[in-house]
Amino acid sequence: MSSLNAKIQDVFDEPGCDKNRSKEAKVRKKGCSKPLTPGAAAGGCAFDGAKIVLQPITDVAHLIHAPLACEGNSWDNRGAASSGPSLWRTSFTTDLTELDVVMGQGERKLFKAIREIKDAYAPPAIFVYSTCVTALIGDDIEAVCKRAAEKFGLPVVPVNAPGFVGSKNLGNKLAGEALLDHVIGTVEPDDIGPYDINILGEFNLSGEFWLVKPLLDRLGIRVRACIPGDARYLDIASAHRAKATMMVCSTALINLARKMEERWDIPFFEGSLYGITDSSEALRQIAELLVKKGASPELLGRTEALIAEEEAIAWQKLQAYRPRLEGKRVLLNTGGVKSWSVVHALMEVGIEIVGTSVKKSTVEDKERIKQILKDENHMFESMAPRELYAMLCEHKADIMLSGGRTQFIALKAKMPWLDINQERHRPYAGYDGMVELVRQIDLAIHNPIWSQVREPAPWERAANETMRAEAGAAAEIATVHGFKKFAGATVDDFGEC
Template identity: 50%
Template structure:
């Protein structure tokens, strides 16, 4: 494996199989496969549970991703409301700014949220709606922050929308409030969306070591706590591709050190906790983390033993993106599973280098192609299962390949020590499901034909 820097970009080669990757792909007109920029902005901001989220556009834009993610809240659920201006044909022709004014006023008077995020859509961007002007006027009128999110779908990919949402938080939210108290062990989690409640398990682990989460950006987040994120001592970037820029900007402006980490797998979880403790500069916290990691890894090793026996030697194709493209590999390897194919279409150069460090050239790299290429890899590499996002589930079902959903639509938590145990149970359950034995049998009419012959 070789690595080189070209034009400020890391390029990794391992044989001739690893494709070059850039931090964010250039927009292709009309392409929204895997989610558009508007979708990415919503994914990032909607987990701020006490804020209102208003989509300025046709109602179909709201329905595009509403309640399609498994991000959970421990309290307010205002973000679960589907607010939209529901623009129709007449609004598009004559303008919908008045409707936006009225919608904002209704939301503030009816729900009294700490803030309202207003999302531009393709339609309102193309018709030239002055969303920033409306938001500024209503903020002054109502005394409530009304924040425009200028990320219409046509400008690019979902990852670009996530990055733009991070810029909105940095420019208009972070630094706007102050916490009642701070400690020397306060950490921000950036890009952690509390899918299926994963962050709650991580938070419990941190509390056992004396560390605490100051701001959740943005899973199970609150508007005020995002506002005081500038008072943290450490930033951990969980989803590195899209929100790394936010951590970089916070380091430049507020001097907060950051690192990229993951909570998938015992080794990655232990590393992330140790890195947090190290950056706080408290050696007592580091000792607590070491004790916690040793205890949890020992417990987990015993509980995983029966599942490892059943999973050892199994072959998997992993097709996901960002941090999961490499961190889930570590988790699977800890369970004895061999990754024979991995998707890199949503991975940065750094992500690809981490993939290479874990599997080298002993796997097929899938830069593009979706279901077609996944199926080709499954067949050529004789994979036992596919671990990917929900959009590839139907391909797996049709081809009778065991499938496990790993993306944000899932409802099972796989992060942390307990998450690895949950993943092992899910993998064993999927592989041993009786449906695979049934599908391998001939249909009754096929049996009759065979007997007649």
């Protein structure tokens, strides 16, 4: 546990984090993430965060050393996609029981599970995850992994991120530390080139990375390692020989990017692959970094030619949607890099942003939003479901873009909603992804279902007709009997009776 405590403290004191950098030295030790409130939901534990970062490594066996529920609660919780191996889709757990805990059988059961996976699947590596139960009872997974690696002749990587140590974001960073300590730099490639890059924080959700990779291929740029989206173990092990790195989600793996720059002199920048302008800027920065590291300067010219061609095609496709979406108002309830990258992307086609969440966003993310929106009033740290519902009911927005957990707020308000978070089923990255995002927004807003669901239900219409008939009869009776004041009464005059 002492080594784990040291690792956590090192991750907390992250000089690469913009939010942390502006603090005094004493305060910086508390970390760059917002502290957890005792008794409140943390939005995912450290184990969950580590699993999110590492599970998309597709040819690796991921073994959870825990009771069964730990793996059941977090397995396959993102929509990452693989172009080949499917071993990552198989769930492995030691399934500790109360008897194993009482009798001290945890480490022996873990070693046996590693041997069984090696014999049955022969993976290039096995990742072993510590959890709350196994950390509290003192199982030394690092010692077991070291012994198993020597015995079976394959890498067995300990991921020491038990849930109780902190939030999901801390688990992201601890996963990066595991890659630094046990994977990256362990294999020397024989095909090093001047156009090799790494991409960090790209999860290949719904195959988004596959929309971007062909652009890099056309420029002759090779992605040596995309961490973690559609990754392979050997690619990550040789990632230290890349010439440049693009950081897509800095809140997750900023420690990994910074330490790779310190150890292997790999410069990095943070960019976005959402939207036309941001995609073009990302390609430019990649080319500029590679040229600084020794690539031919003609790469810059080829990059500009590619950007001009792709932008022209994308804008031509988007022109069909502009008349239908110009002036439409979007409420964006997400966070992190999407809080500014998606905002910029939507504004490019004339869509108005009435609000964007900055939850999980860095200081730099917030500054970007201020520059884009020119108004801080459209930024909110968090908004209660009641407030989101009120905005939609009052028609202050035409559609809400958010994650699956808040979709029911929009549906209850009978307003369009589109999934923009990791559970989505369509890719929105790159030029083609931007066109697809706008197409989906157009389909959602102009879907005829919304006019239908806002109409009274058939039984409500029947009740209204009955009430109108009763009101008419009552008015006729009143007229016959001389009660003139009731003549011409309507159903509204009689309330709900």
